[in-house]
Amino acid sequence: MTFPDDQPLVLDSGQTLAPLTLAFETYGSLNADKSNAIVICHALTLDQHVASNNPLTGKPGWWNSMVGPGNIIDTDRFFVICVNVVGGCGGSTGPASINPATGKPWGTDFPVITIHDMVRAQVMLIDHLGIDQLFAVIGGSMGGMQVLAWAVDYPTRVHAAIPIATSYYHSAQNIAFHEVGRQAVMADPDWRGGDYYDAGLDGGPRKGLAVARMAAHITYLSEAALTRKFGRSLQDREKVTYGFDADFQVESYLRHQGITFVDRFDANAYLYITRAMDYFDLAADHNGHLASAFEGVQTRFCVISFTSDWLYSTAEARTIVKALNAAGGNVSFVEIESDKGHDAFLLDEPEMIATLNGFLDARARDCGLPTSAATPNIGVDG
Amino acid sequence: MTFPDDQPLVLDSGQTLAPLTLAFETYGSLNADKSNAIVICHALTLDQHVASNNPLTGKPGWWNSMVGPGNIIDTDRFFVICVNVVGGCGGSTGPASINPATGKPWGTDFPVITIHDMVRAQVMLIDHLGIDQLFAVIGGSMGGMQVLAWAVDYPTRVHAAIPIATSYYHSAQNIAFHEVGRQAVMADPDWRGGDYYDAGLDGGPRKGLAVARMAAHITYLSEAALTRKFGRSLQDREKVTYGFDADFQVESYLRHQGITFVDRFDANAYLYITRAMDYFDLAADHNGHLASAFEGVQTRFCVISFTSDWLYSTAEARTIVKALNAAGGNVSFVEIESDKGHDAFLLDEPEMIATLNGFLDARARDCGLPTSAATPNIGVDG
Numbered sequence: 001m002t003f004p005d006d007q008p009l010v011l012d013s014g015q016t017l018a019p020l021t022l023a024f025e026t027y028g029s030l031n032a033d034k035s036n037a038i039v040i041c042h043a044l045t046l047d048q049h050v051a052s053n054n055p056l057t058g059k060p061g062w063w064n065s066m067v068g069p070g071n072i073i074d075t076d077r078f079f080v081i082c083v084n085v086v087g088g089c090g091g092s093t094g095p096a097s098i099n100p101a102t103g104k105p106w107g108t109d110f111p112v113i114t115i116h117d118m119v120r121a122q123v124m125l126i127d128h129l130g131i132d133q134l135f136a137v138i139g140g141s142m143g144g145m146q147v148l149a150w151a152v153d154y155p156t157r158v159h160a161a162i163p164i165a166t167s168y169y170h171s172a173q174n175i176a177f178h179e180v181g182r183q184a185v186m187a188d189p190d191w192r193g194g195d196y197y198d199a200g201l202d203g204g205p206r207k208g209l210a211v212a213r214m215a216a217h218i219t220y221l222s223e224a225a226l227t228r229k230f231g232r233s234l235q236d237r238e239k240v241t242y243g244f245d246a247d248f249q250v251e252s253y254l255r256h257q258g259i260t261f262v263d264r265f266d267a268n269a270y271l272y273i274t275r276a277m278d279y280f281d282l283a284a285d286h287n288g289h290l291a292s293a294f295e296g297v298q299t300r301f302c303v304i305s306f307t308s309d310w311l312y313s314t315a316e317a318r319t320i321v322k323a324l325n326a327a328g329g330n331v332s333f334v335e336i337e338s339d340k341g342h343d344a345f346l347l348d349e350p351e352m353i354a355t356l357n358g359f360l361d362a363r364a365r366d367c368g369l370p371t372s373a374a375t376p377n378i379g380v381d382g
Numbered sequence: 383m384t385f386p387d388d389q390p391l392v393l394d395s396g397q398t399l400a401p402l403t404l405a406f407e408t409y410g411s412l413n414a415d416k417s418n419a420i421v422i423c424h425a426l427t428l429d430q431h432v433a434s435n436n437p438l439t440g441k442p443g444w445w446n447s448m449v450g451p452g453n454i455i456d457t458d459r460f461f462v463i464c465v466n467v468v469g470g471c472g473g474s475t476g477p478a479s480i481n482p483a484t485g486k487p488w489g490t491d492f493p494v495i496t497i498h499d500m501v502r503a504q505v506m507l508i509d510h511l512g513i514d515q516l517f518a519v520i521g522g523s524m525g526g527m528q529v530l531a532w533a534v535d536y537p538t539r540v541h542a543a544i545p546i547a548t549s550y551y552h553s554a555q556n557i558a559f560h561e562v563g564r565q566a567v568m569a570d571p572d573w574r575g576g577d578y579y580d581a582g583l584d585g586g587p588r589k590g591l592a593v594a595r596m597a598a599h600i601t602y603l604s605e606a607a608l609t610r611k612f613g614r615s616l617q618d619r620e621k622v623t624y625g626f627d628a629d630f631q632v633e634s635y636l637r638h639q640g641i642t643f644v645d646r647f648d649a650n651a652y653l654y655i656t657r658a659m660d661y662f663d664l665a666a667d668h669n670g671h672l673a674s675a676f677e678g679v680q681t682r683f684c685v686i687s688f689t690s691d692w693l694y695s696t697a698e699a700r701t702i703v704k705a706l707n708a709a710g711g712n713v714s715f716v717e718i719e720s721d722k723g724h725d726a727f728l729l730d731e732p733e734m735i736a737t738l739n740g741f742l743d744a745r746a747r748d749c750g751l752p753t754s755a756a757t758p759n760i761g762v763d764g
Contacts, residue, residue: 013624112624172608172632173600179633180596182626183640184566187589207569214562215597218555223692226554232663240661242395242494244564244653248660250554251561258565271626278630279622281614310605310692 001128009086009093009121015111019100022125023091024048024083027067028075034131036369038073039122040082041139041146044273045213045265047090050082051075057264065348072356077370078135085146086121087113087273089266096197096266108194113272115142115280119149126157133157135367136360140164140345141312142273145280148320151299152282160363162356164304165345167316168290168323169281174311177219178274181212185267194268209267210258217257222308222341226250283323290319294327300366301331302359304345304352311342332359383510391468391475391503397493401482404507405473406430406465409449410457416513418751420455421504422464423521423528426655427595427647429472432464433457439646447730454738459752460517467528468503469495469655471648478579478648488650490576495654497524497662501531508539515539517749518742522546522727523694524655527662530702533681534664542745544738546686547727549698550672550705551663556693559601560656563594567649576650591649592640599639604690604723608632665705672701676709682748683713684741686727686734693724714741 001022003009008018025048030037040050040063051067053060067073067080084090087110095110102109126134137150137158144166151161170178185191188208196204218226230250234240237247246252286292301324305317314335324331336351338344345352361371383404385391390400407430412419422432422445433449435442449455449462466472469492477492484491508516519532519540526548533543552560567573570590578586600608612632616622619629628634668674683706687699696717706713718733720726727734743753 015624108626112626169614171605172612172614172630173605175614175630176596176600176608176632176636179628179630179636180593180600183596183637184569184593186626187566187593188569189571211562211566211569211593214558214565218558218562223553223555226558230554232551232554232557232666244490244494244568244657246561248554248557248561250558254558254561255565275626284614 001125003124003128007124009117009124011111011117012114013111017086017093017111019093020086020121020124021091021093021097022083022086022121024081024125025050025052027051027080028078030079030129030131034129035133035135035367036077037079037081037126037129037131037134038136038138039126039134039150040067040073040080041118041122041137041143041150042082042085043139043141043143044277045261045270046143047088048082048084050080062346066353066356072353072360073138074372077364081125081129083122083125085118085273087118087269087276089269092121094266095194095268095272105197107197107268108271110268110272112275112279114276115145115149116153118276119146119153122146122150123154123157133159135369136160136162136363138162138164138356139166141166141342142277144312145277148282149280151297151301152293155297155299158299159367160300160302160359162302162304162359163320164352165306165309165312165342167312168293168320169283170278171316175278177215178278180215181274182271184208184211184215185271191267194271196267204262205267206262209262209265209270210255212270213261214254214258217254219311220341220343222310222339224308224339225341228339229253290323291326294324294329297324297327297329299329300363301329302355303331303333304355305335306338306340306342306344306349307335308339309342309344383507385506385510389506391499391506393493393499394496395493399468399475399493401475402468402503402506403473403475403479404465404468404503406463406507407432407434409433409462410460412461412511412513416511417515417517417749418459419461419463419508419511419513419516420518420520421508421516421532422449422455422462423500423504423519423525423532424464424467425521425523425525426659427643427652428525429470430464430466431472432462444728448735448738454735454742454754455520456754459746463507463511465504465507467500467655469500469651469658471651474503476648477576477650477654487579489579490650490653492650492654494657494661496658497527497531498535500658501528501535504528504532505536505539515541517751518542518544518745520544520546520738521548523548523724524659526694527659530664531662533679533683534675537679537681540681541749542684542741543681544684544686544741545702546734547688547691547694547724549694550675550702551665552660553698557660559597560660562597564653564656566590566593566597567653573649576653578649586644587649588644591644591647591652592637594652595643596636596640599636601693602723602725604692604721606690606721607723610721611635672705673708676706676711679706679709679711681711682745683711684737685713685715686737687717688720688722688724688726688731689717690721691724691726
């Protein structure tokens with residue numbers, strides 16, 4: 001939907017964005033008292049197609065196994081909303097959108113946005129839908145940052161919050177990896193200072209963006225996962241070629257990750273979203289005291305981390321949990337044993353499924369909503 | 383020195399390289415029975431200037447504090463040799479050298495070399511110097527791989543071996559990071575398929591090589607080191623700029639690492655040397671059995687790792703130690719507590735200094751060479 005010009009999105013930078021378009025998907029039905037809404041927040045390179053085919057890639061929803069009728073996030077009971085983040089490239093206003101002042105794509109004239117801006121845009125949609133309080137906000141990675149921002153910025157509007165595989169701030173190492181990606185994009189002469197939209201479908205900084213994706217992708221997997229998946233196995237050959245072809249399967253896999261990414265993602269959007277993540281620091285927003293950020297928050301939290309996630313480590317999740325406890329908050333914490341690295345949150349991890357199911361059922365009981373007992377096919381093996 | 387055409391370097395690939403030039407530095411004097419020689423093997427982007435100013439950068443030797451008169455590697459007692467690796471860009475034959483068949487720089491026509499080839503070239507120099515057995519071979523990171531290759535390929539010619547912060551093979555994650563760097567270089571149109579030497583001093587793939595260096599540099603530091611050094615501190619400003627300038631100090635630091643690197647390193651050499659490291663797998667060279675690689679090796683080993691090194695982890699060092707034990711080898715192992723990451727081997731880590739001193743003294747006694755007692759200023763605080 002597109003909000004009228006007199007309903008701009010007010011950004012943390014002080015700038016405003018109008019008209020604001022938000023691309024979103026919904027699943028299930030909003031109940032009569034509008035108490036069964038769940039917002040799912042997506043990660044950096046994902047989109048609003050959480051449980052439906054992505055029309056661009058033709059691929060199934062990125063959390064298809066989690067969201068749907070009879071699934072853990074049960075669309076027979078919950079009304080699920082997933083909004084493409086502002087600054088992105090899935091249909092919401094972003095750097096590839098038309099700048100009304102020029103009639104041309106924004107490019108790098110697009111204002112820098114923050115995680116809080118992404119959430120503020122979602123609030124506009126929730127207001128539009130007439131929903132006072134969300135039953136839950138759920139998300140992994142950058143989605144988890146939005147979950148935290150939701151609870152902190154709108155403490156009365158979120159009953160339950162499930163931040164998964166995420167952090168309350170972007171560490172120096174995380175910023176460093178993002179900066180490598182941005183420099184890879186900007187080093188590509190086809191980036192043209194961000195003004196590449198006239199160059200046709202294949203005219204953008206494809207090589208630079210592919211390199212950025214390759215570097216980032218390494219951080220999404222654990223060393224153990226890479227070793228298990230590929231080790232030093234060679235690609236369709238018995239011995240090394242003494243050359244620079246992709247001798248090793250892991251090289252071929254990474255190249256494929258890079259090449260396919262550029263077909264589905266806008267390079268400028270990658271710059272803007274990584275910047276938003278780098279800027280995220282809930283503690284700094286509250287004079288360096290993370291606990292202060294959570295002061296007065298009534299939301300029930302379920303924080304989930306994965307042992308082998310080195311991008312957003314369990315240590316960072318524990319810091320969130322400690323701050324919530326210090327602020328008198330209500331929090332459950334589950335560290336899940338997995339060697340799959342950061343991307344474990346996108347996979348059918350049985351312990352994550354069981355945790356989500358138990359927590360959502362308990363919160364549903366709080367709110368007088370139906371529980372999973374009504375849909376008997378739910379469960380770890382469901 | 384340059385070997386005559388009839389003394390080519392025979393490579394693992396089956397190709398030969400002639401004439402072979404080796405650039406090297408020596409420190410101290412070879413004793414009468416030629417029993418006091420130490421070869422120091424350098425890491426990926428380092429060079430032969432281990433303890434003397436680098437004429438290109440004007441910077442002091444990269445292990446100045448370790449190597450010199452009265453230092454731990456005491457040039458009053460030992461004859462220290464450090465050779466620029468073949469395939470590099472410090473004066474030894476590499477892709478920027480003239481291909482005698484064409485009279486032009488080799489570029490990517492240069493043959494792919496391996497860690498074993500690097501060592502084989504060093505053996506030619508050692509033979510030329512008339513040295514039968516080295517007292518010790520010492521090196522960190524890729525230097526450590528050469529140390530292992532020395533001991534395995536020339537089991538009678540190395541009395542003591544000190545591989546530091548290294549591994550017996552390049553893991554999938556390590557290959558992945560190198561592949562990102564190579565793709566960053568190759569994505570730069572100024573790379574021109576490796577044929578950029580005519581383009582003048584500033585004509586190479588500077589942007590791509592800088593991105594490669596930035597990505598690699600992250601892997602040389604631990605997350606803790608990055609957090610301690612930079613955290614989320616801003617660069618000369620009180621608040622973020624809402625832009626893509628280097629707001630954070632860590633961004634500025636990484637950009638500086640990238641920019642300064644391209645002034646001192648040849649992009650093609652970076653491709654060739656990373657490839658050599660990726661190909662390194664001592665176990666695969668011996669039917670997958672690392673212990674078999676060490677069968678019959680008489681060398682005394684001192685293996686050193688650092689707790690926060692995630693590039694070449696302690697687990698990999700332990701695998702080397704176990705294989706040496708299984709092969710009946712003689713090995714000491716020290717895991718040093720440090721939060722400085724992989725690059726700790728380049729720093730004055732007191733425990734590393736003490737370990738090296740103790741091990742070298744014991745080996746000097748084996749060989750009837752003077753010990754550090756003769757140079758009383760050596761020690762942890764020396």
